[in-house]
Amino acid sequence: MKLAAMKLSALFVGAAMALSACSAATPSASTASSITKLGKGEGSLSLLGWPGYAEDGSNDPKVDWVTPFEQASGCQVTFKSYGTSDEALNLFKTGNYDAIAASGDATLRLIASGAVQPLNTKLIPSYKGVYSFLKNRAWNTVDGKTYGVPHGYGANLLMYKKDVVKPAPTSWSVVFDGSSAYKGHVTAYDSPIYIADAAVYLMAHNPKLGIKNPYALDDNQLKAAVDLLKSQRANVGEYWSDYLKEISAFESGDSVVGTTWQVIVNSMSAKANVGAVLPSEGATGWSDSWMVASNTKHVNCAYKWLDYIDSAKANAAATEYFGEAPVTQAACQYGSAGFCDSYHAGDATYASKIWYWTTPIAKCLDGRTDVQCTDYAAWTTAWQEIKG
Amino acid sequence: MARAGSDFRTSFAHRISSLLFNRAKLRLGLLLAAPITWLVLIYVFALVALLVTAFWTVDSFTGAVHMEWSLNNIQTVLTSSLYRAVTLRTVGIACLVTIADLILAFPIAFFMAKIAGPRSRRLLVIAILMPLWASYLVKAYAWRAVLSHDGLLQWLLAPIGGQTPGYGLTAVILTQGYLWLPYVILPIFTGLEKVQNSLLEASSDLGAKNWQTIRRVVLPLLVPSIVAASIFSFSLTLGDYITVNIVGGASQMLGNLVYTNVGAANNLPMAAAVALIPVILMFGYLAAVRRTGALESL
Numbered sequence: 001m002k003l004a005a006m007k008l009s010a011l012f013v014g015a016a017m018a019l020s021a022c023s024a025a026t027p028s029a030s031t032a033s034s035i036t037k038l039g040k041g042e043g044s045l046s047l048l049g050w051p052g053y054a055e056d057g058s059n060d061p062k063v064d065w066v067t068p069f070e071q072a073s074g075c076q077v078t079f080k081s082y083g084t085s086d087e088a089l090n091l092f093k094t095g096n097y098d099a100i101a102a103s104g105d106a107t108l109r110l111i112a113s114g115a116v117q118p119l120n121t122k123l124i125p126s127y128k129g130v131y132s133f134l135k136n137r138a139w140n141t142v143d144g145k146t147y148g149v150p151h152g153y154g155a156n157l158l159m160y161k162k163d164v165v166k167p168a169p170t171s172w173s174v175v176f177d178g179s180s181a182y183k184g185h186v187t188a189y190d191s192p193i194y195i196a197d198a199a200v201y202l203m204a205h206n207p208k209l210g211i212k213n214p215y216a217l218d219d220n221q222l223k224a225a226v227d228l229l230k231s232q233r234a235n236v237g238e239y240w241s242d243y244l245k246e247i248s249a250f251e252s253g254d255s256v257v258g259t260t261w262q263v264i265v266n267s268m269s270a271k272a273n274v275g276a277v278l279p280s281e282g283a284t285g286w287s288d289s290w291m292v293a294s295n296t297k298h299v300n301c302a303y304k305w306l307d308y309i310d311s312a313k314a315n316a317a318a319t320e321y322f323g324e325a326p327v328t329q330a331a332c333q334y335g336s337a338g339f340c341d342s343y344h345a346g347d348a349t350y351a352s353k354i355w356y357w358t359t360p361i362a363k364c365l366d367g368r369t370d371v372q373c374t375d376y377a378a379w380t381t382a383w384q385e386i387k388g
Numbered sequence: 389m390a391r392a393g394s395d396f397r398t399s400f401a402h403r404i405s406s407l408l409f410n411r412a413k414l415r416l417g418l419l420l421a422a423p424i425t426w427l428v429l430i431y432v433f434a435l436v437a438l439l440v441t442a443f444w445t446v447d448s449f450t451g452a453v454h455m456e457w458s459l460n461n462i463q464t465v466l467t468s469s470l471y472r473a474v475t476l477r478t479v480g481i482a483c484l485v486t487i488a489d490l491i492l493a494f495p496i497a498f499f500m501a502k503i504a505g506p507r508s509r510r511l512l513v514i515a516i517l518m519p520l521w522a523s524y525l526v527k528a529y530a531w532r533a534v535l536s537h538d539g540l541l542q543w544l545l546a547p548i549g550g551q552t553p554g555y556g557l558t559a560v561i562l563t564q565g566y567l568w569l570p571y572v573i574l575p576i577f578t579g580l581e582k583v584q585n586s587l588l589e590a591s592s593d594l595g596a597k598n599w600q601t602i603r604r605v606v607l608p609l610l611v612p613s614i615v616a617a618s619i620f621s622f623s624l625t626l627g628d629y630i631t632v633n634i635v636g637g638a639s640q641m642l643g644n645l646v647y648t649n650v651g652a653a654n655n656l657p658m659a660a661a662v663a664l665i666p667v668i669l670m671f672g673y674l675a676a677v678r679r680t681g682a683l684e685s686l
Contacts, residue, residue, distance in 0.1 A: 086654040113452070184554065192653070239639040245634075252536040254555065317579050380653035387640050388553050 023157025030169060034120040034145070038300050044076045044302040048091055049101035050288065051081040052322045053151065054159075059215040065317040069308045075301035084191075087202060098296040101151050103286045104139030104357040105193055105327065105376075108318040111147050116291040118145040120346045123303055129328040133348050138365060139358050140289045149306050150327040152319035154343065155285035155354045156189065156197065159260035161250065172201045172279045174257055176228055187249060187258030188232065190239035192383035193357055195282045197259060198225040198232075200355055204281040213366035214284065215358040222374045222382060229386045239387070250274055262343055263323025285354035321342075435667070442660040453656060463635035471645070475665055478642045481557065482625040485564045486618045489572040492565070493617065497573050498606075501580035502588075513577075524567065528634045531563040535635055556635035564625050565636050571620035579613025580606070615677050622673065626666045642666055644680050 007038040047054050054077065057064030066077050080097070085106035092100050092115055102110060110116045121127045127149055135141075140148040160169055165182065176198065179186045188194055201212030202224055211221050237255055240246040243264050249255035251272045265276040290309060292302045308314050312330035319326040320335045325343035332340035344350040359367060364373040374382075409417045442461055445454050465471045500512045520528065532555075534540045541552040553559055583606060591601040607614075629643025642665055649659035 084651055086651060089654065233638060236638045248532070252533075252538050254537050362456065377653065377655070378650070380655070384640075384645060384648060388470065388473060 008012060014098060034118040035123070035299060035303075036120060037121050038303055041075045041301045043071050043074060043301070044078070045099070045298050045305055046081045046097050047077060047099050047101075047305065049079065049151075049290075050103075050322070051079060051083075053081070053101045053288075054079040055318075055321060057236060063317075063321055065314045069305065069314070073301065073304045073308070075298070077305070092293070093379050095293070095295055098298045099290055099302045100289050101288050102148070103288050105359050106374060107139045107148055107289055107291065108142070108359040108361065109291070110291060111142050114294055115293040116147050117296075118147055119292065119306070121146055121147065121149070123366045124149060124307045124310065126307050126312075126328070129312070129330055130310055131327060131329070131348075131351075132345055133351050134287060134327055136168040137287070137356070139287065140357060148291040149310055151288040151290055151309060152315070152322060152324040153285060153287035153351070153354070153356065154262055154324035154347075155278055155283045155350075156259050157262060157283065158279050159250065159256070159265060159274050159276045160257040161253065162275050163252075164256045168255070168275060168277070168278060170280050172281050172283075173205070176201050176232055177205075179232050179257075182257050183235045184237045185254065185256040186232065186235045186237060187255040188229075188239050189259050190234055190241040192379040193284070194259070194281065195222070195225050195229065195379050195382060195386075196355065196357070196360075198228045200284060201281055202228065208238065211265055212368075214355050215360045216364040216366040216368065216373050217360065218364070218368075218371045226382050226386055230388075233386055233388065235263070244264060248362040255341060261323065266323060266342070268330065278350065282355060283352035285356050287354075287356040422512070430437075438660050438663060438667075441657050442664055444657040446655045446657055461658050462664075464658070465661045471662065471665070474640060474642055474645055477557070477639070478626060478666075479669065481561055481564070481641065482622045484561050485568065485625045486572075486621045488561065488565045489569050489621045490576075490614060490618065492569060493572040493576050497577040499581050500573075500577050501583075502585070516573050519566075520570055525630070525634075527567060528563055528631050531559070531566065532635050535559045535562070550624065555635050557636070557639055559635040560632050560639070560641075563631050564621075564628065567631065568621040568624050571624070572617040575613045575617040575620070576610065579610050579616075583609050619673070619677065623670055626669060 008154060017300065018277065054066050055063045056066035056070075056077065056079070066079070069075070070077055076320055080091065085103055088100065088106055089109060091097070093113075100110070100116070130150055134150040134153065138148070140146060140150070144380065158169060158172060158175070160174070164185075164220070165174065174182075175186050175188065189197070195217075196214040199211055199217055199221065202209055202221070203211045203214065206224065209221050209224050211217065217225060220376065238249065240247075240249065240255075240258075246255070246258075246260065246264055247267055250268060260276060262276070268274050290306050292299065296302055309318060310327060312328060313334045315326045315328055316331035316334035316339070319331070320339050323343075325345040326332065326335070326340065329346050331344060340346065360374060360376050360379055362372050362375045364371065402486075423573070441453075443457050443459070444458055445458050445460065447454060467627055496512075496516075500509050504512060535552050536542070537552060537554060539552060553562075587605055587609075588601055590599075591605045596604070627643055629641060629647050632639060632641045632644060642662065645662050646659045649655045649662060653658060653659075
């Protein structure tokens with residue numbers, strides 16, 4: 001009965017969300033301009049981000065990089081975490097947040113809807129130390145204006161059980177064309193954005209399709225990716241989006257090969273005997289950015305936070321806790337031994353193999369103008385059909 | 389002054405109480421006002437909002453909902469092969485779970501109502517209610533461990549040449565069947581308690597075998613209870629998406645489509661349109677059930 005009540009309240013919340021969404025701002029990108037000088041902190045700051053992006057010691061007293069910021073800046077921080085990029089968009093639209101840490105599959109939508117303001121990176125001193133391969137990228141810069149400063153980045157890797165998957169794979173083919181060898185034990189990430197993983201594979205193995213960017217797929221290219229994923233579906237044991245579920249499946253042997261995150265590899269027990277590799281085709285990944293709300297009343301505190309989170313010590317603490325690479329070389333001296341190596345921080349060749357999550361939009365991201373590309377809505381529909 | 393105030397209060401309270409005493413309808417109205425407001429706000433309003441939302445559209449890029457009337461969502465739900473396949477699968481699972489639960493529940497309920505002594509009956513009722521005290525999620529994850537390839541079931545079945553079904557639709561049916569079993573046993577148990585023992589004795593005196601007695605005397609009397617029980621297992625399975633996420637492997641049910649339409653696609657109108665399918669199915673089922681009189685024995 002509790003369930004029925006839960007469903008009812010979910011309906012109600014859904015209805016409320018629908019009503020509030022109606023009053024959301026209309027798109028108006030690139031008309032706003034960035035601020036030119038900073039003033040005193042406003043005393044408070046409200047942040048939105050992935051779980052573990054702003055820890056103040058309340059989850060684990062030893063994990064705390066927010067309190068030092070509060071003491072230094074005088075900005076009292078409140079933090080709210082979200083589970084998916086889409087949830088983040090809905091929460092941010094309420095206007096209750098001054099800054100957000102968003103992945104590339106949300107940033108463009110935030111910029112297009114006018115929810116975030118362009119940044120004056122001169123006012124963010126620690127931005128200078130950020131790896132150059134993370135700056136001015138499609139997911140944080142539009143029309144030459146920077147909207148976000150990097151938080152951390154990582155790749156979606158290929159994980160496999162060493163005692164089952166032999167020889168050790170070096171290519172994604174083990175989960176696509178060759179997946180039938182592990183029928184019922186292949187796993188994949190449960191999100192429409194996973195279509196890009198198939199596109200990365202097709203870029204290398206089916207050059208005739210002419211895919212230049214896995215997030216810019218025309219109808220034909222999307223169809224090819226969908227067909228590939230449908231044939232993979234026959235061999236998939238289960239899809240995962242909760243990383244604890246993926247860990248349990250690999251520990252028990254229900255999954256033996258599939259896509260993963262570095263933090264999952266680090267959490268696996270020695271008994272599980274897993275290996276992880278960045279396959280030769282390259283991989284998808286994420287690069288998260290802190291962005292400032294266009295209607296914020298705490299812009300000075302927000303800038304102070306952006307500067308703080310890119311500073312060496314704080315960035316090391318935050319990214320190591322989450323399990324991703326820091327965005328500045330200086331952070332490596334503060335992490336535990338081997339931290340930067342295990343996440344390949346600063347390795348530009350490694351980073352160049354990563355196709356960071358980006359929102360697919362109708363205007364092709366690879367610069368083609370003769371065709372329309374498929375947008376995220378089309379990807380979502382396709383993803384539901386793939387799962388069937 | 390204090391005395392006058394207290395006099396006023398007493399007389400005011402007195403007048404109110406005599407007013408209420410004389411007017412029964414007003415009394416009833418005040419009593420029901422709060423629960424009815426609650427019901428209308430939470431239940432009826434939410435359902436109407438759901439219905440209305442299904443006709444709106446969403447801007448796929450910014451995620452803003454546009455309040456323009458359109459039949460596109462309903463049309464997609466009705467015509468797309470994906471939604472048809474998932475609806476059929478969900479209804480199929482709900483039917484199988486219901487049938488399996490009824491087959492399991494009947495002997496247990498019969499034993500409790502007709503054979504067990506008062507003491508063991510009480511113990512059995514407690515044993516059946518006990519799993520309801522544990523969290524639904526814990527039980528689903530427990531089944532995930534049991535059904536795993538190195539889990540309990542595999543260990544039990546391997547010596548006799550069997551193997552665990554693994555994660556998939558079979559696992560969903562097993563888990564759901566387990567989760568809803570108490571809701572199925574209890575109405576049947578209550579129904580069986582109402583069947584008088586003299587009827588069973590009379591049937592046996594007239595020469596009926598045990599099976600004949602059950603088939604021709606007990607079951608017809610039990611129809612309302614069985615229908616009531618099936619409403620629980622059927623409707624609970626129809627709307628569930630968590631179990632299938634945990635033990636369902638790569639499969640999806642209607643609840644998952646609602647969930648991805650809200651969560652991943654940010655398409656509330658489409659989710660509302662999909663959510664109407666189980667609502668309509670349940671209305672149809674309840675309408676059919678109403679004619680059997682089972683709703684009165686719920």
